[in-house]
Amino acid sequence: MERHADRFARGDFRAALRYAALAERAYRDTGGEIPPAVMLALGASSRKVAEQILAEAREGERGVVTIDQVSPVTAAEAKKHLLDAGGAYREHARAVVVTDNVAYGESLWLAGDCFDRAGDRESAREAFRSYVDGASDDDPRRPEAKFRLAQVLQAQKQWTGAEGLYRELVEARNRVGAASSAGIWADRALVPLARCLLADDTSGNDQEAESLLQTVAEGTFLSPDSVEYRDAITELGELYHATGRYAEAIARLRESLKRHPDGPRAVIVQYKLADANRLSADRIGRDLAESRPAAEREQLEEARRQRLREAMRLYEQVQQRLSAKDRRKTTELDRLVQRNSAFAVADCAYDLGDMAAAIRQYDAAAQRYAGDPASLVAMVQIVNAYVAQGKWAEAMTAHDRAQRQLASLPESVWSSPDLPMERKHWERWLESSSLLEQRRRARAGVE
Numbered sequence: 001m002e003r004h005a006d007r008f009a010r011g012d013f014r015a016a017l018r019y020a021a022l023a024e025r026a027y028r029d030t031g032g033e034i035p036p037a038v039m040l041a042l043g044a045s046s047r048k049v050a051e052q053i054l055a056e057a058r059e060g061e062r063g064v065v066t067i068d069q070v071s072p073v074t075a076a077e078a079k080k081h082l083l084d085a086g087g088a089y090r091e092h093a094r095a096v097v098v099t100d101n102v103a104y105g106e107s108l109w110l111a112g113d114c115f116d117r118a119g120d121r122e123s124a125r126e127a128f129r130s131y132v133d134g135a136s137d138d139d140p141r142r143p144e145a146k147f148r149l150a151q152v153l154q155a156q157k158q159w160t161g162a163e164g165l166y167r168e169l170v171e172a173r174n175r176v177g178a179a180s181s182a183g184i185w186a187d188r189a190l191v192p193l194a195r196c197l198l199a200d201d202t203s204g205n206d207q208e209a210e211s212l213l214q215t216v217a218e219g220t221f222l223s224p225d226s227v228e229y230r231d232a233i234t235e236l237g238e239l240y241h242a243t244g245r246y247a248e249a250i251a252r253l254r255e256s257l258k259r260h261p262d263g264p265r266a267v268i269v270q271y272k273l274a275d276a277n278r279l280s281a282d283r284i285g286r287d288l289a290e291s292r293p294a295a296e297r298e299q300l301e302e303a304r305r306q307r308l309r310e311a312m313r314l315y316e317q318v319q320q321r322l323s324a325k326d327r328r329k330t331t332e333l334d335r336l337v338q339r340n341s342a343f344a345v346a347d348c349a350y351d352l353g354d355m356a357a358a359i360r361q362y363d364a365a366a367q368r369y370a371g372d373p374a375s376l377v378a379m380v381q382i383v384n385a386y387v388a389q390g391k392w393a394e395a396m397t398a399h400d401r402a403q404r405q406l407a408s409l410p411e412s413v414w415s416s417p418d419l420p421m422e423r424k425h426w427e428r429w430l431e432s433s434s435l436l437e438q439r440r441r442a443r444a445g446v447e
Helices: 001-008 013-029 036-057 072-096 099-119 121-134 143-154 158-171 184-188 189-198 204-219 227-241 245-260 264-289 293-324 334-350 355-368 373-389 391-409 411-414 423-446
Strands: none
Touching: 001 013, 001 204, 013 036, 036 072, 036 099, 072 099, 099 121, 099 143, 099 423, 121 143, 121 189, 143 184, 143 189, 158 189, 189 204, 189 227, 189 373, 204 227, 204 245, 227 245, 227 264, 245 373, 264 293, 264 334, 293 334, 334 355, 334 373, 355 373, 373 391
């Protein structure tokens, strides 16, 4: 234990951990009870080793480096040490619960933090729940523990429990003497509370969620430079996108991207901004189908084309950014966004009337995702593009190819919500199929 203390003080945490592990083994081998000091030494050394691993993997990074920011091999090593640290701190807390209340609380807190950083949500929830239940109202760490517990519950999709904790923090601001203790945690709880309200099964509280986000976006409580302000702007933009308020979505998502172009969710924000532009253009196109004065039609048509061009530019940037991303850190969501962006670029070219470009883009997407049911979307649109150009022979060849692809797909693929095939794609194909069938019959009659 003296060697452990010496190495720990020098910053040689791996050696300190080895000595602490030797001390633990010595007590186990002799059948003796392991002293709390040894458990604490194991916890502190394991935690420091994990932090060192993460810091070395992302040298030069500011702030705390998390497991999801490093390679899977490095993440696995760091996770093991964090779990070991959490277990050791938890055992230390249990050992001193009666004799040292301050040490008990400190180790319980550190156990929850280590488990949380390692992704062990059940253990983190247990630790933070114990801390919240046992801490006094004037404990300066209690609001943060409540916030961390709410985050764990939110990650587990236990919306009601998370909402209750976030509300307690937000409402603490209005109670005499509680605002100072809640501090920043009351402010930081606003956006997560809104997210929970939007995610739960109760649609009646969605308006409350929007009001919370608007309050944050107005800068009443938080600085425009804060992470929470950025999250509120982003969340508002995504809410507007999901509810079809595309002009408002474009404004908020554009602001979010401008403020944090390299943020952790920047690519997803960029994708949704592109999508909002494309869907806005589609809505303007439907407006143009109605009778309108010539001047108004001209303005609407120009607005539609601008939105489509902007959507194309953003979709292409999304593809470039995701192609450059380390494949070891590419998520399923990244792959889905990259695939859908490839089809969306072609859709924009089609809606702009550039059929030659649309066919090139659709063909490239179909080849890249040949084994994906989404390739049918590209094949169908190639048929529609050839029909729009009056290239009937090419259209018939493409139509036959699309039909073969359709026949090869299992029925189960149509239940996937991620298939990038919209109603307009089917409607165009049905119309094209009808025209092609008429031409086939006419040709058969002539022959």
